Amino acid sequence: MAYTLQLLLVLCGVVGLSCAYYGPDLPPGPYCGTRDQCCSDRQDQCSRPILDTLCYCDSFCNRTRGHDDCCPDYEEVCLGLSPPTKLTEPCRHAGKLYLPGSSREDGCNTCECVLEDGITRWSCSQEACIIDGEVISRVNQDPRLGWRAYNYTQFYGKKLTDGLIYKLGTLKLSRETSRLGPINYDKEIPYPREFDARTRWPNYISPVVDQGWCGSDWAVSLSTIVSDRFAIQSNGAEKVILSPQTLLSCNVKGQQGCKGGHIDNAWIYAKNRGLVDESCFPYKAQLTRCPFKPRGNLIDTGCKPVVPQRTDRYKVGPPGRLTKEKDIMYDIMQSGPVQAVMTVYQDFFHYRDGIYRRSRYGNHEFKGYHSVRVVGWGEENGDKYWIVSNSWGPEWGENGYFRIARGNNESGIENFVVTVLSDVTEAYLRK
Ligand SMILES: *[C@@H]1O[C@H](CO)[C@@H](O)[C@H](O)[C@H]1NC(C)=O
Ligand SMILES: *[C@@H]1O[C@H](CO)[C@@H](O)[C@H](O)[C@H]1NC(C)=O
Ligand SMILES: *[C@@H]1O[C@H](CO)[C@@H](O)[C@H](O)[C@H]1NC(C)=O
Numbered sequence: 545m546a547y548t549l550q551l552l553l554v555l556c557g558v559v560g561l562s563c564a565y566y567g568p569d570l571p572p573g574p575y576c577g578t579r580d581q582c583c584s585d586r587q588d589q590c591s592r593p594i595l596d597t598l599c600y601c602d603s604f605c606n607r608t609r610g611h612d613d614c615c616p617d618y619e620e621v622c623l624g625l626s627p628p629t630k631l632t633e634p635c636r637h638a639g640k641l642y643l644p645g646s647s648r649e650d651g652c653n654t655c656e657c658v659l660e661d662g663i664t665r666w667s668c669s670q671e672a673c674i675i676d677g678e679v680i681s682r683v684n685q686d687p688r689l690g691w692r693a694y695n696y697t698q699f700y701g702k703k704l705t706d707g708l709i710y711k712l713g714t715l716k717l718s719r720e721t722s723r724l725g726p727i728n729y730d731k732e733i734p735y736p737r738e739f740d741a742r743t744r745w746p747n748y749i750s751p752v753v754d755q756g757w758c759g760s761d762w763a764v765s766l767s768t769i770v771s772d773r774f775a776i777q778s779n780g781a782e783k784v785i786l787s788p789q790t791l792l793s794c795n796v797k798g799q800q801g802c803k804g805g806h807i808d809n810a811w812i813y814a815k816n817r818g819l820v821d822e823s824c825f826p827y828k829a830q831l832t833r834c835p836f837k838p839r840g841n842l843i844d845t846g847c848k849p850v851v852p853q854r855t856d857r858y859k860v861g862p863p864g865r866l867t868k869e870k871d872i873m874y875d876i877m878q879s880g881p882v883q884a885v886m887t888v889y890q891d892f893f894h895y896r897d898g899i900y901r902r903s904r905y906g907n908h909e910f911k912g913y914h915s916v917r918v919v920g921w922g923e924e925n926g927d928k929y930w931i932v933s934n935s936w937g938p939e940w941g942e943n944g945y946f947r948i949a950r951g952n953n954e955s956g957i958e959n960f961v962v963t964v965l966s967d968v969t970e971a972y973l974r975k
Contacts, residue, residue, distance in 0.1 A: 570594065570595070570616060573615070573616060573617045574617055574621065575592045575594065575599060575601065575615035575616060575617050575618070575621075576592070576601035576615050576617050576618055576621040576622055577601075577621065578621070579621060579622065579624070581601060581621075582601045582602065582603075582618075582621065582622035583601065583602040583603070584602065584603045585602060585603070585604065586600070586602050586604045587602065590602045592615055594615065594616075598613075599613055599614060599615035599616070599618075600613050600614060600615060600618070601614070601615050601618055601621070601622055603622075605618060606618075632644070632659065632662060632664060633663075633664055634657070634664060635657035635664045635665070635666055637655075637666070642657040643657065644657050644658060644659035644664050645657065645658075645659075649701065650668055651673040651675060651700070651701060652671055652673035652674070652701050652702055652703045652704075653668050653669040653670065653671055653673065654668070654669050655667065655668035655669075656668075671703045671704070671705070672703065672704040672705070672890070672907045672909070672910065673701070673702065673703060673704060674699040674700075674702045674703070674704050674706075674707040674890065674893045675695055675696065675699050675700050675702075675893070675894070676890060676894075676906050676907070677695075678905065678906070679693060679890065679891050679894055679903075679905045679906040680693045680694070680695055680894055682903070682905040683891065683894065683903055683905060686903070689898075689901065689903055690898050690899040690900075690901060690927065690949075691895060691896070691897065691898030691899055691900045691901070691947075692895075692896045692897055692898055693891070693894035693895065693896055694894055694895075694896035695894070696893070696894070696939075696940060698936070698937070698939070698940070699711075699893055704890055704907060704910055705910060706757075707893060707912075708888065708910055708911070708912035709759050709803055709804070709912070710757040710758060710759050710802065710803075711755070711757070711759070711761075711893070711936060712759055712761055712804070712888055712912040712913060712914040713755070713758070713759030713760050713761040713762050713763075713802070713803075713804045713805060713914075713915070714761055714762050714804060714805070714806075714807060714885055714912075714913035714914055714915045715762075715800065715804045715805060715806050715913070716913060717807075717885060717913065717960055719806075719808065720806060720807060720808040720960070721865075721960070723808040723812075724808055724811070724863050724864060724865040724962060725862070725864050725865065726864065726865050726866075726867060727864035727865065727866055727871065727875075727963065728867075728868070728871060729870075729871045729874045729875070730868075730870075730871070731870070731871075731874050733874070735870065735873050735874075735877075736877075737922070737923050738920070738921065738922040738923065739873070739876065739877055739920045739921055739922075740919060740920035740922070740931055741772065741776075741876060741880055741881050741919040741920050742919060742920070744877075744920075745772075745775070745776050745880070747775075747780070747783070748772060748775035748776050748780060748783060748880075749772050749775075749880075749881070749919060750768045750771040750772055750775075750785050751785075751938070751944075752933055752934065752935065752937065752938050752943070752944030752945070753768060753788065753827065753935045753937075754935065754936060754937030754938075755788075755829060755935040755936065756829030757802075757829065758792075758801075758802035758829040758830060759800075759801075759802050759803050759804045759805075760788060760791075760792050760801075760802060760805070760829070760935075761914055761915045761916070761935055762791070762799075762804065762805035762806070762807050762810050762915050763788035763789075763790075763791035763792045763795070763805060763810060764788040764827075764915075764935040765883050765915040765916055765917050765935065766788070766791065766807070766810050766811065766814060766883060766915070767786040767787060767788040767790070767791065767819060768786075768788075768881070768917050768933065768935075769880070769881050769882065769883050769917050769964070770786055770814060770819065770858065770860055770964070770966055771784055771785050771786045772880045772881050772917075773860075773879055773880045773881070773964070773965065773966040774786070774858060774966040774968060776879065776880040776974070777879065777880075777965065777966055777968045777973065777974050778968045778969070778972040778973065778974060779972070779974045781850075781851055781968075781969075781972035782850055782851055782854070782966075782968055782969060782972055783850065784821050784850050784858065785821060785822040785823070786819040786820070786821055786822060786858055787819060787820055787821060787822040787824065787825040787826065787827060788827050789822075789825050789826065789827045789828055789832070790819045790820050790825055790836075791805070791810050791813060791814070791819070792827075792831060792832075793825075793831065793832045793833065793834045793835075794813070794817070794834035794836060794838070795809065795810055795813040795817075796831075796834070797809075801831035802829070802830060802831055807883065807885065807915055807962065808863075811860070811863040811962065811964065814859065814860045814964075815859060815860050815861065815862060815863070815964075816859075817838065817839065817857065817859075818842075818856060818857025818858050818859035818967075819857060819858045819859075820836070820842065820845050820847045820857055820858065821847055821850075821858070823847075824845065824846065824847035824848070825845075825847070840857075841855045841856055841857065842854060842855060842856060842857050842858075843855060845857070851969055851971075851972060853969050853970075853971055853972075854969050856967070858966070858967070859966075859967040860964045860965065860966055860967060861964055861965040861966075861967065862964070863962050863963065863964040864962070864963050864964070865960065865961065865962060865963075866882065866961040866962070866963055867958075867961070868958075869950065869951050869958060872918070872958065872961050873921060875963045876918065876919070876920060876921075879963065879965065881917045881918060881919045881933070882917070882918050882961050882962060882963045883915055883916070883917060883918075883961065883962040883963075884915070884916055884917075884918050884930075884932070884957050884958070884960065884961045884962075885913055885914065885915050885916075885956065885959070885960040885961075886913070886914050886916060886948070886955045886956050886957045887911055887912075887913060887914075887955050887956045888911060888912050888913070888914045888955070889902060889906065889907065889908060889910070889911050889955075890906040890907040890908075890910070891903045891905055891906045892955070895940075895941050895946050896941065897941065897942050898947065899924065899927055899929045899947045899948065899949055900946055900947065900948040900949065900954070900955075901948070901949045901954050901955075902954070902955055916932050916933060916934055916935070917932065917933040918930050918931070918932050918933075918957075918961070919931050919932065919933055919945075921950055922947070927949070928949065928950040928951050929947040929948060929949055929950050930947065930948050930949075930950045930957060931945060931947055932945060932946055932947070932948055932957075933945050934946055
């Protein structure tokens with residue numbers, strides 16, 4: 545394109561046409577033509593096609609500052625001013641030319657080509673984005689870190705601050721710590737080196753959910769764990785996928801919907817009011833009106849139970865908090881996946897595979913809290929890890945799961961772990 549421009553300019557000079565250089569993509573004119581074609585008020589014939597739009601040769605074309613739709617040669621032809629002598633250099637990026645006033649996207653930021661005192665420059669917004677090329681290359685060049693990073697399309701062009709709200713959703717723990725009673729098993733049993741609820745109870749572990757752009761991890765992690773535990777505790781009789789939308793839409797008091805929730809509040813809702821199944825109230829990744837009465841049995845809600853004996857909504861017992869690595873392992877082995885709250889920084893969004901530990905790379909200014917489902921553990925070359933289900937769909941990480949270092953409270957993963965028993969219909973309770 546640069547060559548075409550030069551050619552044009554040379555041609556104008558040689559042939560002696562009255563043409564000037566107005567911008568990288570503009571044909572040299574003339575536009576307004578002769579002085580008597582200029583108008584003193586806005587008339588249709590006073591416009592000329594330019595690029596995909598029109599420019600004007602009337603005295604109104606530059607009345608309002610910032611809305612200059614005059615033809616490039618308006619001043620020269622209509623006002624008799626001399627043509628611009630200095631050529632304005634367009635902005636450039638990746639081999640492309642940009643006119644002043646035009647913009648381009650740069651990750652989650654927008655860059656505008658601005659013209660000041662005849663000089664163009666880029667002016668870009670400075671937000672931290674979720675995806676950071678530097679994090680990707682540094683993580684992938686650091687084999688001792690133990691995990692690899694990836695440029696996920698679902699995060700591209702998104703701001704980090706939005707990711708921390710809408711891809712997570714656990715409000716800062718405060719009263720939770722006191723409201724969920726501690727449980728201590730202290731069982732000295734031979735713990736297996738590896739345990740995975742998905743192979744221990746095939747078909748009972750509910751699929752990875754995609755929470756979308758909705759900070760509903762508090763609802764999603766809870767409903768998946770309760771689903772898994774209904775199936776496990778009933779030996780598959782009450783295998784049910786429970787609906788996180790029940791919590792999102794109905795557990796609204798003290799919660800912030802897609803902007804986050806308190807997990808203690810959600811567990812208390814699940815205990816007192818109960819959930820319904822996903823087919824009855826599918827997940828919509830947005831705050832909708834609660835279609836149910838606050839109290840009532842399952843039939844009142846219009847939902848069909850999986851076993852005829854069930855009348856109540858799907859409820860849980862009192863939630864408890866596990867604080868020790870062995871206790872967490874014991875509980876998973878006995879009853880199924882548990883909920884954990886971890887701290888998420890920018891690098892975590894890029895996780896592709898391996899054993900995650902927070903790296904030194906990327907943004908350390910912003911963080912968020914994330915509720916996830918821990919389904920098991922293992923060891924790789926002496927490196928201990930938890931196996932955890934995320935809620936960013938099956939395309940993310942290791943088929944929707946990630947592994948994270950175990951035994952060192954990595955990213956706070958062992959700091960707040962919640963277990964609960966599902967209220968399985970008596971006749972089907974596993975002995
Ligand atoms: C319109 O153009 C004339 C001639 O260049 C200039 O003096 C005047 O300031 C312009 N008006 C506005 C509003 O830009
Ligand atoms: C990530 O992928 C997008 C396309 O989806 C691309 O435009 C962008 O340059 C990539 N970023 C990095 C850091 O690789
Ligand atoms: C675990 O990590 C979290 C978050 O980093 C921290 O707040 C907590 O105090 C840690 N707990 C222990 C027992 O070290």
